[in-house]
Amino acid sequence: xxxxxxxxxxxxxxxxxxxxxxxxxxxxxxxxxxxxxxxxxxxxxxxxxxxxxxxxxxxxxxxxxxxxxxxxxxxxxxxxxxxxxxxxxxxxxxxxxxxxxxxxxxxxxxxxxxxxxxxxxxxxxxxxxxxxxxxxxxxxxxxxxxxxxxxxxxxxxxxxxxxxxxxxxxxxxxxxxxxxxxxxxxxxxxxxxxxxxxxxxxxxxxxxxxxxxxxxxxxxxxxxxxxxxxxxxxxxxxxxxxxxxxx
Amino acid sequence: xxxxxxxxxxxxxxxxxxxxxxxxxxxxxxxxxxxxxxxxxxxxxxxxxxxxxxxxxxxxxxxxxxxxxxxxxxxxxxxxxxxxxxxxxxxxxxxxxxxxxxxxxxxxxxxxxxxxxxxxxxxxxxxxxxxxxxxxxxxxxxxxxxxxxxxxxxxxxxxxxxxxxxxxxxxxxxxxxxxxxxxxxxxxxxxxxxxxxxxxxxxxxxxxxxxxxxxxxxxxxxxxxxxxxxxxxxxxxxxxxxxxxxxxxxxxxxxxxxxxxxxxxxxxxxxxxxxxxxxxxxxxxxxxxxxxxxxxxxxxxxxxxxxxxxxxxxxxxxxxxxxxxxxxxxxxxxxxxxxxxxxxxxxxxxxxxx
Numbered sequence: 001x002x003x004x005x006x007x008x009x010x011x012x013x014x015x016x017x018x019x020x021x022x023x024x025x026x027x028x029x030x031x032x033x034x035x036x037x038x039x040x041x042x043x044x045x046x047x048x049x050x051x052x053x054x055x056x057x058x059x060x061x062x063x064x065x066x067x068x069x070x071x072x073x074x075x076x077x078x079x080x081x082x083x084x085x086x087x088x089x090x091x092x093x094x095x096x097x098x099x100x101x102x103x104x105x106x107x108x109x110x111x112x113x114x115x116x117x118x119x120x121x122x123x124x125x126x127x128x129x130x131x132x133x134x135x136x137x138x139x140x141x142x143x144x145x146x147x148x149x150x151x152x153x154x155x156x157x158x159x160x161x162x163x164x165x166x167x168x169x170x171x172x173x174x175x176x177x178x179x180x181x182x183x184x185x186x187x188x189x190x191x192x193x194x195x196x197x198x199x200x201x202x203x204x205x206x207x208x209x210x211x212x213x214x215x216x217x218x219x220x221x222x223x224x225x226x227x228x229x230x231x232x233x234x235x236x237x238x239x240x241x242x243x244x245x246x247x
Numbered sequence: 248x249x250x251x252x253x254x255x256x257x258x259x260x261x262x263x264x265x266x267x268x269x270x271x272x273x274x275x276x277x278x279x280x281x282x283x284x285x286x287x288x289x290x291x292x293x294x295x296x297x298x299x300x301x302x303x304x305x306x307x308x309x310x311x312x313x314x315x316x317x318x319x320x321x322x323x324x325x326x327x328x329x330x331x332x333x334x335x336x337x338x339x340x341x342x343x344x345x346x347x348x349x350x351x352x353x354x355x356x357x358x359x360x361x362x363x364x365x366x367x368x369x370x371x372x373x374x375x376x377x378x379x380x381x382x383x384x385x386x387x388x389x390x391x392x393x394x395x396x397x398x399x400x401x402x403x404x405x406x407x408x409x410x411x412x413x414x415x416x417x418x419x420x421x422x423x424x425x426x427x428x429x430x431x432x433x434x435x436x437x438x439x440x441x442x443x444x445x446x447x448x449x450x451x452x453x454x455x456x457x458x459x460x461x462x463x464x465x466x467x468x469x470x471x472x473x474x475x476x477x478x479x480x481x482x483x484x485x486x487x488x489x490x491x492x493x494x495x496x497x498x499x500x501x502x503x504x505x506x507x508x509x510x511x512x513x514x515x516x517x518x519x520x521x522x523x524x525x526x527x528x529x530x531x532x533x534x535x536x537x538x539x540x541x542x543x544x545x546x547x548x549x550x551x552x553x554x555x556x557x558x559x560x561x562x563x564x565x566x567x568x569x570x571x572x573x574x575x576x577x578x579x580x581x582x583x584x585x586x587x588x589x590x591x592x593x594x595x596x597x598x599x600x601x
Contacts, residue, residue, distance in 0.1 A: 042447045062447060064453060068338050071304065079313065080312075081270065081298060082318045083446075086445075104305055
């Protein structure tokens, strides 16, 4: 009997700690499948962040380096400069990348560092229990914004991909979502293009993935998907923001 | 090889390259700028990579990544910059990776000043970052010693899989002295870095570089493992110089360039009939506790001479363990102790303690 689908070799068999309905599992699988399809699993070094995906090192079947909060792009830079022929990527959440790690991500992009960043944006701090992030939407409640975020107090949510797309060293910038089968397929295509961009040494590449956090949003997994569609996508429009011409 | 006249910071760079350093990540800060400048010029010629990071925080985390791949890597900075690097240093120590960090110390606190100081003693010997960890901390007194210790620093870092810090005050970085780059036979047996993240090639389980242990029992076990390593360092890495201590009336303790000023003071005191000995710690951690056992009971006092408000004095008190009076003479803020000032302090003590 022909095998039509099997689990990617890029993931280990360990059970993940992610909450029911969390989309990290989908995103992990997309990244692992892409790296397997590109036949680079054995030549890839991943960098795990601080946040819900800290334990990614127990799930990805490739060499992996755990970084301090926000510093993943700097750690990845060190790895890539020593091993320019390897595939190096960071996997970071929005607290890690858009708050404490803004300097590191901007300057990795600015240098045109030949790394890829998978930026998982769920508009909240997940691991620490639902605090407000720079990406938290206006009116969205968080444990440190109990009445909901206001512009007056905390400013507008930060659009990281739009900001990075202004930087010349950022060769590939795309925002995707994993809220539907069609969007998951598009997300995988973007992730593949980002890694191809790195392998072709075009510069820095990033895919922002809009993701759910049912636990900290206080919603069921299905309602969380709907909340993402109704609230996140209108503010964080999905689509490509930058790509090199030839890729 | 003949001796050549070099500026301290450039000699540091040259010694590092000779010791096999291939990667340097740093950020500008006075008074160590000649180290990254030298590395930016010379490392590419030697098959290496120099990269100026966006901050000290980023630089040490680049070191963390490069070291995880098994590379010989270093960074350099000065006091406030080292404070910023402490986050990365504790991760590197926790994840058991080797690297060399050079600290050309300037005055503090805060932005402080840019003149020589030794007020980072606590910052470099007490961790500085979070958690129970130690660095091997070496403090040369002249450029030749700095150059010689560099090879040992890289070898010891690889051997223990632990960061090693070389500490010089601003004078060590800025002064010119003749140095000879001689072959240093390593005392360490170094093994292959099978733990490095170099890609599995599909031929081995994945390597993980990590300092996270969510299970308390595992983290405690990890801390015991680290402690065993620090105990090994205490047994094998103590370095110091001791002169005229056995029959001393008074013993002065000083490291780095301060020790050279103390030697001048000791010569003056000898002319005046006061027998002063010197203990010069070369390893600030592990501190040379046993060196103090050679001091006679009749010694009237031990004086810590520092370019700080008194930091090493705490270790001297621990080493003395109540056996002798411990006093202090220091200048700070970039002011340099003078032999006359030290002599006057010794005479004051000798007059006061009968």
